[in-house]
Amino acid sequence: MTSVKTNSATPRSAVTGTFDALIVGAGFAGLYQLLCLCDRLGLSVRVLETADGVGGTWYWNRYPGARCDSESHSYCYSFSDALLQEWEWTERYPEQPEIIRYLNFVADRFDLRRDISFGTRVTAARFDAATHRWLVTTEAGDTLSAKFLIAAVGCLSAANIPNIPGLDDFAGDWYHTGQWPHDGVDFTGKRVGMIGTGSTGIQAAPVIAETAAHLTVFQRTANYSVPARNAPLTAEFKRYVKANAAEIRRVMRATTNGHAFTISDRLTFDVTPEERQALYEAAWEKGGLQFRATFQDLMVDRAANDTAASFIRAKIREIVKDDKTAAALSDIDHPYAAKRPPIDTGYFETFNRANVSLVDLRASPIERITPTGIATRDAAFDLDIIVFATGFDAMTGPLLKLEITGRDGIALRDAWRVGPRSYLGLQIAGFPNLFTVTGPGSPSVLCNMPVAIEQHVEWITDCIAHMREHGLQCIEARSEAADQWLEQVNAAANATLLPLATHSWYFGANVPGKPRVFMPYAGGMARYREICAEIAARGYEGFALSG
Numbered sequence: 040m041t042s043v044k045t046n047s048a049t050p051r052s053a054v055t056g057t058f059d060a061l062i063v064g065a066g067f068a069g070l071y072q073l074l075c076l077c078d079r080l081g082l083s084v085r086v087l088e089t090a091d092g093v094g095g096t097w098y099w100n101r102y103p104g105a106r107c108d109s110e111s112h113s114y115c116y117s118f119s120d121a122l123l124q125e126w127e128w129t130e131r132y133p134e135q136p137e138i139i140r141y142l143n144f145v146a147d148r149f150d151l152r153r154d155i156s157f158g159t160r161v162t163a164a165r166f167d168a169a170t171h172r173w174l175v176t177t178e179a180g181d182t183l184s185a186k187f188l189i190a191a192v193g194c195l196s197a198a199n200i201p202n203i204p205g206l207d208d209f210a211g212d213w214y215h216t217g218q219w220p221h222d223g224v225d226f227t228g229k230r231v232g233m234i235g236t237g238s239t240g241i242q243a244a245p246v247i248a249e250t251a252a253h254l255t256v257f258q259r260t261a262n263y264s265v266p267a268r269n270a271p272l273t274a275e276f277k278r279y280v281k282a283n284a285a286e287i288r289r290v291m292r293a294t295t296n297g298h299a300f301t302i303s304d305r306l307t308f309d310v311t312p313e314e315r316q317a318l319y320e321a322a323w324e325k326g327g328l329q330f331r332a333t334f335q336d337l338m339v340d341r342a343a344n345d346t347a348a349s350f351i352r353a354k355i356r357e358i359v360k361d362d363k364t365a366a367a368l369s370d371i372d373h374p375y376a377a378k379r380p381p382i383d384t385g386y387f388e389t390f391n392r393a394n395v396s397l398v399d400l401r402a403s404p405i406e407r408i409t410p411t412g413i414a415t416r417d418a419a420f421d422l423d424i425i426v427f428a429t430g431f432d433a434m435t436g437p438l439l440k441l442e443i444t445g446r447d448g449i450a451l452r453d454a455w456r457v458g459p460r461s462y463l464g465l466q467i468a469g470f471p472n473l474f475t476v477t478g479p480g481s482p483s484v485l486c487n488m489p490v491a492i493e494q495h496v497e498w499i500t501d502c503i504a505h506m507r508e509h510g511l512q513c514i515e516a517r518s519e520a521a522d523q524w525l526e527q528v529n530a531a532a533n534a535t536l537l538p539l540a541t542h543s544w545y546f547g548a549n550v551p552g553k554p555r556v557f558m559p560y561a562g563g564m565a566r567y568r569e570i571c572a573e574i575a576a577r578g579y580e581g582f583a584l585s586g
């Protein structure tokens with residue numbers, strides 16, 4: 040039986056007490072929520088965090104090649120001018136160690152650690168109707184109470200380890216990329232099998248291949264990817280970022296996707312085929328998520344999208360020398376960017392190495408894991424290490440794991456049995472004074488996340504400030520408002536090509552048995568920001584507020 044080396048954090052001394060607010064999670068969201076509630080509102084707040092340190096995603100995802108896909112000058116907080124001036128990124132897309140350094144810098148800069156209990160996993164949260172307070176229980180059995188409970192548990196923090204028969208009998212080591220050991224994994228001379236070709240697998244494969252004796256990539260769904268074109272930032276660019284911090288923030292807050300680039304207003308078929316090819320070539324050379332912004336209609340017009348898809352497929356076939364491998368890698372069954380589009384550093388080129396091979400699971404699915412490796416329908420692969428780059432029980436997974444029970448004893452698991460139902464992704468009917476940062480029904484994962492997180496945290500903070508000003512004790516989303524919002528979430532998704540990737544984790548389709556509901560709001564971050572602001576300005580329309 041394999042030892043699974045993860046970063047399970049050790050519980051600390053007893054964590055108890057009575058607070059104005061409890062926050063679960065110390066990633067980008069939890070840290071900023073803590074700062075806002077303590078410094079701006081003067082509340083007593085405690086953050087409960089499973090990990091031994093701050094960072095969330097960047098604490099857990101230490102796999103080889105882990106770095107962000109958002110560009111560094113946009114993958115950071117923008118609420119503090121001073122912080123924007125003090126911190127300096129080194130690369131276009133910083134690696135995990137640099138991002139975790141940044142989040143530790145933020146925690147120290149704003150003196151946040153004293154209010155965080157690390158090594159503290161929340162295992163249950165119950166609303167007590169008699170006292171109108173949340174009672175929160177930790178894995179160690181401690182209980183805390185608070186008027187407000189804020190789930191800042193992340194959208195991508197519950198690892199999805201597929202239930203493949205035989206894993207317990209595997210004699211080698213196995214790891215999930217989202218629970219990577221802090222002391223790393225030595226692949227030297229090892230036969231490594233990696234399952235999964237999402238953003239994670241596509242980042243990890245080229246780096247694992249550098250030291251492994253052999254890397255076998257098990258691909259279920261072929262994926263598009265565009266070169267990241269990572270590079271150290273020039274002194275000139277660093278100066279530009281500092282001098283233009285306010286303008287960069289303005290752009291990020293005004294765009295659909297929260298990035299620091301705008302989407303072109305050109306339509307795909309308003310240019311000639313030659314011009315289109317030249318524009319795609321230029322975008323390919325520039326690299327990064329901006330490829331999606333080449334034309335305005337790529338995510339709404341299938342024929343337009345097909346032009347981008349064909350361009351990328353042709354690039355894959357051009358790069359990958361072995362015809363059979365190239366065919367399997369470019370046999371992509373969904374529109375470009377209908378699943379979260381990865382960007383890479385030498386992913387397709389990796390398949391030209393002698394020590395890398397691809398297994399097409401559509402042609403021959405995995406049947407079981409054996410003591411010596413992975414058996415597909417047609418072949419057996421001997422492995423020393425299996426890497427699960429198999430993603431997450433996204434968006435709802437971390438919230439459901441909190442085992443939340445609301446008013447009248449309703450369990451969130453029951454309320455969401457047929458899929459998440461939330462008002463604005465911020466509050467759930469039947470769960471008073473519970474806020475979810477980047478919850479399902481908000482733009483969250485369709486947006487550059489620090490932007491989505493800041494907007495939510497600031498909205499929640501303003502809402503609590505409003506309640507205090509007006510002597511209000513309770514806020515709860517009205518059921519009919521949540522229903523209407525769900526209709527808007529569905530309508531927004533259906534106005535795009537996103538629902539055409541039916542196997543996407545945006546639908547929960549990667550987790551067997553999970554309800555198939557399109558979870559994020561696809562109407563764009565800028566529009567969503569306006570909606571939230573209008574609702575607040577109309578006295579928190581759709582929420583029931585009571586004294």
Ligand SMILES: Cc1cc2nc3c(=O)[nH]c(=O)nc-3n(C[C@H](O)[C@H](O)[C@H](O)COP(=O)(O)OP(=O)(O)OC[C@H]3O[C@@H](n4cnc5c(N)ncnc54)[C@H](O)[C@@H]3O)c2cc1C
Nearest residue numbers: 064066067068089095096107108109160161192193487488
């Ligand atoms: C590998 C990877 C790369 C990414 N790159 C990008 C990118 O380039 N751009 C982008 O916009 N987004 C990216 N994301 C998404 C990323 O999750 C967000 O950008 C952001 O880090 C989320 O911050 P958060 O605070 O909301 O959640 P997280 O960072 O996930 O933090 C949540 C925290 O809550 C804690 N927690 C959860 N449940 C409990 C519990 N029951 N008790 C106690 N603690 C709990 C977790 O331990 C975790 O520390 C990436 C995600 C991954 C996995």
Ligand SMILES: NC(=O)c1ccc[n+]([C@@H]2O[C@H](COP(=O)([O-])OP(=O)(O)OC[C@H]3O[C@@H](n4cnc5c(N)ncnc54)[C@H](OP(=O)(O)O)[C@@H]3O)[C@@H](O)[C@H]2O)c1
Nearest residue numbers: 106107108201235236237238239240259260379428429430
């Ligand atoms: N730098 C970045 O910005 C970055 C990096 C990593 C992750 N992320 C974020 O995290 C999200 C998740 O990325 P991810 O790559 O970790 O997960 P993912 O996108 O869900 O990809 C998981 C991969 O594992 C495969 N898989 C899952 N279960 C399987 C099974 N039972 N058998 C065979 N294959 C299986 C999936 O195949 P199917 O497609 O067939 O389901 C898919 O290829 C991203 O979309 C992104 O939002 C961002």
